[in-house]
Amino acid sequence: MLARDRKSSARGPGAVAAPARPATGATGVPDDASLLKMLYSMKLTRAIETRIERKLYRQGKIVGGVYVGRGQEAISVGAAMHMRRGGGEDHDDIVSPSHRDMAVFLMQGVPPERILAQYMGRRTGLTRGRDGNMHMGDLRHRLVAFVSHLGDSIPVAAGCALTFRMRGTDQVSFCFFGEGATSRGDWHEGLNFAAVLKLPVVFICNNNQYAYSTHVSRQMKVERVSDRARGYGMPGESQDGNDVRVVYEAVGRAVARARRGEGPTLLEFVTFRMTGHSAHDDAGYVPKALFEEWERKDPIRLFEDDLKGRGLLDAGALQAMESRIEAELDEAVAWAESQPYPDPEECLIGVYHEQA
Amino acid sequence: MALTTYVEAIKQGIWEEMERDDRVFILGEDVGVYGGAFKVTEGMLDRFGEMRVIDTPISESAIVGAAIGAALMGMRPIAEMQFIDFISCAFDQITNFAAKNRYRWGAGVPMVIRGPSGGGVHGGPYHSQNPEMYFVHTPGLKVVAPATAYDAKGLIKAAIRDEDPVIYLEHKYLYRRIKEEIPKEDYIVPIGQAAVRREGRDLTILTYGAMLYQALEAAETLAREPGIQTEVVDLRSLLPLDKDAILNAARKTGKVLVVHEDTRTGGIAGEIAAIINEEVFEYLDGPVLRVTAPDTPVPYSPPLEEFFLPNKEKILKAARQLAAY
Amino acid sequence: MSTVLRRSRKTPASRGEREPPPRGLLPDPPRPMQNPGLSRQQLREIHRFLCLNRLVEDRLSALYRQGQIHGGLYSSLGQEGISVGTAYALAPDDLLAPMIRNIGSLLVRGVAPLTLFLQFLARADAPTGGKDGTLHFDDLDKSIVGPISVLGTLIPVMTGAALAARMRGENRVALTYIGDGGTSTGDFHEGLNLAAVLNLPLILVVENNGYAYSTPTHRQFAVQSLAERGPAYGVASESIDGTDVLAVYAATRRAVERGRRGGGPTLLECRAFRRRGHAEHDDMRYVPKALLQAWEKRDPLDRLEGFLLHEGEATKKELRAAREEIGPALDEAARSALERPYPPPEETLRGVYHGTE
Numbered sequence A: 001m002l003a004r005d006r007k008s009s010a011r012g013p014g015a016v017a018a019p020a021r022p023a024t025g026a027t028g029v030p031d032d033a034s035l036l037k038m039l040y041s042m043k044l045t046r047a048i049e050t051r052i053e054r055k056l057y058r059q060g061k062i063v064g065g066v067y068v069g070r071g072q073e074a075i076s077v078g079a080a081m082h083m084r085r086g087g088g089e090d091h092d093d094i095v096s097p098s099h100r101d102m103a104v105f106l107m108q109g110v111p112p113e114r115i116l117a118q119y120m121g122r123r124t125g126l127t128r129g130r131d132g133n134m135h136m137g138d139l140r141h142r143l144v145a146f147v148s149h150l151g152d153s154i155p156v157a158a159g160c161a162l163t164f165r166m167r168g169t170d171q172v173s174f175c176f177f178g179e180g181a182t183s184r185g186d187w188h189e190g191l192n193f194a195a196v197l198k199l200p201v202v203f204i205c206n207n208n209q210y211a212y213s214t215h216v217s218r219q220m221k222v223e224r225v226s227d228r229a230r231g232y233g234m235p236g237e238s239q240d241g242n243d244v245r246v247v248y249e250a251v252g253r254a255v256a257r258a259r260r261g262e263g264p265t266l267l268e269f270v271t272f273r274m275t276g277h278s279a280h281d282d283a284g285y286v287p288k289a290l291f292e293e294w295e296r297k298d299p300i301r302l303f304e305d306d307l308k309g310r311g312l313l314d315a316g317a318l319q320a321m322e323s324r325i326e327a328e329l330d331e332a333v334a335w336a337e338s339q340p341y342p343d344p345e346e347c348l349i350g351v352y353h354e355q356a
Numbered sequence B: 001m002a003l004t005t006y007v008e009a010i011k012q013g014i015w016e017e018m019e020r021d022d023r024v025f026i027l028g029e030d031v032g033v034y035g036g037a038f039k040v041t042e043g044m045l046d047r048f049g050e051m052r053v054i055d056t057p058i059s060e061s062a063i064v065g066a067a068i069g070a071a072l073m074g075m076r077p078i079a080e081m082q083f084i085d086f087i088s089c090a091f092d093q094i095t096n097f098a099a100k101n102r103y104r105w106g107a108g109v110p111m112v113i114r115g116p117s118g119g120g121v122h123g124g125p126y127h128s129q130n131p132e133m134y135f136v137h138t139p140g141l142k143v144v145a146p147a148t149a150y151d152a153k154g155l156i157k158a159a160i161r162d163e164d165p166v167i168y169l170e171h172k173y174l175y176r177r178i179k180e181e182i183p184k185e186d187y188i189v190p191i192g193q194a195a196v197r198r199e200g201r202d203l204t205i206l207t208y209g210a211m212l213y214q215a216l217e218a219a220e221t222l223a224r225e226p227g228i229q230t231e232v233v234d235l236r237s238l239l240p241l242d243k244d245a246i247l248n249a250a251r252k253t254g255k256v257l258v259v260h261e262d263t264r265t266g267g268i269a270g271e272i273a274a275i276i277n278e279e280v281f282e283y284l285d286g287p288v289l290r291v292t293a294p295d296t297p298v299p300y301s302p303p304l305e306e307f308f309l310p311n312k313e314k315i316l317k318a319a320r321q322l323a324a325y
Numbered sequence C: 001m002s003t004v005l006r007r008s009r010k011t012p013a014s015r016g017e018r019e020p021p022p023r024g025l026l027p028d029p030p031r032p033m034q035n036p037g038l039s040r041q042q043l044r045e046i047h048r049f050l051c052l053n054r055l056v057e058d059r060l061s062a063l064y065r066q067g068q069i070h071g072g073l074y075s076s077l078g079q080e081g082i083s084v085g086t087a088y089a090l091a092p093d094d095l096l097a098p099m100i101r102n103i104g105s106l107l108v109r110g111v112a113p114l115t116l117f118l119q120f121l122a123r124a125d126a127p128t129g130g131k132d133g134t135l136h137f138d139d140l141d142k143s144i145v146g147p148i149s150v151l152g153t154l155i156p157v158m159t160g161a162a163l164a165a166r167m168r169g170e171n172r173v174a175l176t177y178i179g180d181g182g183t184s185t186g187d188f189h190e191g192l193n194l195a196a197v198l199n200l201p202l203i204l205v206v207e208n209n210g211y212a213y214s215t216p217t218h219r220q221f222a223v224q225s226l227a228e229r230g231p232a233y234g235v236a237s238e239s240i241d242g243t244d245v246l247a248v249y250a251a252t253r254r255a256v257e258r259g260r261r262g263g264g265p266t267l268l269e270c271r272a273f274r275r276r277g278h279a280e281h282d283d284m285r286y287v288p289k290a291l292l293q294a295w296e297k298r299d300p301l302d303r304l305e306g307f308l309l310h311e312g313e314a315t316k317k318e319l320r321a322a323r324e325e326i327g328p329a330l331d332e333a334a335r336s337a338l339e340r341p342y343p344p345p346e347e348t349l350r351g352v353y354h355g356t357e
Helices: A032-056 A073-080 A102-107 A112-119 A153-167 A185-196 A225-232 A244-259 A288-295 A299-309 A315-338 A344-348 B006-020 B044-048 B060-072 B084-098 B101-105 B132-136 B149-161 B211-224 B243-253 B268-279 B302-308 B312-323 C040-065 C080-088 C103-108 C113-120 C154-167 C186-197 C226-233 C245-260 C289-296 C300-310 C316-339 C345-349
Strands: A094-096 A173-178 A201-207 A236-240 A265-270 B002-005 B024-028 B053-055 B076-080 B112-117 B142-144 B166-171 B179-182 B195-198 B203-207 B230-234 B237-239 B256-263 B289-293 C095-097 C174-179 C202-208 C236-241 C266-271
Touching (some): A032 A073, A032 A112, A032 A299, A073 A102, A073 A299, A153 A173, A153 A201, A153 B060, A185 C186, A201 A244, B002 B006, B002 B149, B006 B166, B060 B076, B084 B112, B195 B211, B203 B211, B203 B312, B211 B256, B243 B256, B268 B289, C040 C080, C154 C174, C202 C226, C245 C300
Parallel strands (some): A094 A173, B024 B076, B112 B166, B203 B230, C095 C174, C202 C266
Antiparallel strands (some): B195 B230
């Protein structure tokens, strides 16, 4: 039933189908396995992005720009835990991530090597070299590729949710964006549309306080992005974006609302962009004190401490996890670097259905 | 067969596709309760319900964006722009999201964006536009412009069934002025195919939309005086263009006149002239000429709009000039 | 949950007539009008502008029925209090950008009825020379910026105009209008957000008249009052009875003062009802009759006249005279406009660029 191109070429190694993940419990309290999974996902994301930004990019191995979500991993991870997948088109949720949501891709089953190949512009990257860095998607992983025109994805996410409503399922559409994107007309039109039609969308705002060099106080007059929710007649809340458990719980509630047919929610997670806008931006316009303050609130370190405190993690297990991640990453980088570039003539194919 | 107006034909085409395919639905302003500003969707709300005929807020960008999202999820949305002039509000969604999706990551967006285009109704600058070239210039889109009731129905069906985003331009001037007998059985008109409306050996007019009728009237006059036999070809599809039809036009008569209501610079006549020039230059017996609107916004006052719009007289003048080569 | 959303099989054929009035579209109980400190002369002047608004539109309607008007005609019947009350609260050099149902604001600003007739009749002497119709014209000498058909676009434009005024050290506020439907547009959002973050003196009058063409407000947005959107942008907002021209005036004055002292934008929701169709051709069968009846009782002109009589600010005779005075001048203007020539055809090509006028 999905109108997708079934003749697309093989996309390389890495399993596409993961076992069906059941819906998370309504209580909002993750079990131990989930907690460890969240930690692993955050650390894997951090490792990949660090490798890309601080090593591969500087070695000239990346094509185009690099946009990482350092310091913001809790948002993508805490939310992605609630995404239903593996159960087919009438069961699985759909996600419209933004450029700082690499964790969402990983947790939706995209193998790291495909992401790295994507960054390197290779034929076996997720978009076959058609677009770069985080501009990727794959409906088999229930990921809608965003466009650079931030804000555009909001009505699209609403449209996915509209389909779920029409079909009478309890699927949810997740939509990620930064605080800067909320200034766009498309953002407004999409939220209003979702609200008036009571669509099952969970709007997730990563308020990392800077849109390139524009501080949030120059982006909007309201204190909090979630203040905007009342203008649409939808619930909105603001939470600590550096606490993955808080994110998990808040998203879980919004997802439950949406599945019950109660409509959309606007969630704002306040965090901080620990890098420049992109790899080439040294963020000289950000007061150093802010970086220092937020470094102390690193979401990964905070979570590690929390898990250690609960007896779920010890130094040994952490070490093992880190080693595993590094090994996985080395293998993924090696694979990606070995991948061919697309043939030049591939430029002409895939514009239309007939040419796929 | 039944005598059907152009607007009724569009409505029938949409209605039949909605019956045939559960995935097809309509969204836009005033399409449901009101039946559409031009009544294209009248009666559909009662028949198909409010989940398939959706009255939206005034949000062209969200209308198109939501259609994209629904298409990605397997639906076949028809997004209505109340006047095609307002398609500019959704420019970004159309050109940067819908058009590029398949190319970028393999996910096609089967959707139709349709609306009334064109002038001659005292609509002024914002209710008379012909915006086709913004979209003809965007790879990944398809653009069609039917001129007959038969084609209106066949092309809307083809557009709905197409796997890629189609901009469907229905000329408002033709809505109730054009009537013809159309078959009751299911049929489509393939996208990318022109149609010869009148045969002739001396000169070819390539045109589309409401200008077809001006061209046909001119051809009729030319046949009597000065006895020129004019072939009139209705392009029907602007992206993709029927290149064979264009090349054959030059081969058959050696004299080609392109007529369009769109403004001159950047209008499709330039593209057609370039194609002919590149590929069948040797067949030409005279330059490719064009009759178009001037490079201005569509003016409101009747004498200004009359000056602006191409018409039979302007076509005759150019045709005689070309015939004299 | 989801089952309600499936195809509805029992919908009545003619929705508008048989549906009860949508919740929230009925008028609130009226509050007594109050004089916000206006002199008798000012009150009479406001009365005169309401009459002029009504009678100008009556003339236009008549011309439309005679087939003289090309294009559309959009009535502000029942909403004149909003156009007049808001414009009356501005200084002559404050920036004013009317929308399609704000003829009253132009009249307050001193635009002659003849000018409006020439525009609708597409004559050469119209401000646009026949290039565009209705109220799509500017008069920068009167600090008027005209609209285009695309809704919402005036908001970022007037934000920019207010910005320019501030850059030049001018203490001018910028006032424009948007309908309930227009608030759904992206430009509404971007414009208001920009005005808020730059703390500009933009007064955005949201005319909530219940319907955007055939779309009632509950299909347009999910809030009860559009004044809720003010805090969502960090701007001050109020919700006013739009049929009370004096309340509209008072609220606008508050907004003007706020703007002038650097307090930023105001969103002013003025509630009224669109008592005619979207345009002359629309019979608005989708509007429940009960709604129209309820709102007819809230006619802004009737309400003001009742107030003036009650307060002893005018007699019945004086009110009638005020109305009757207007007629002959309007007849003359209409007649004059009809006699004016159309623009010459070549005018089409002029004025696209600077230097081509």
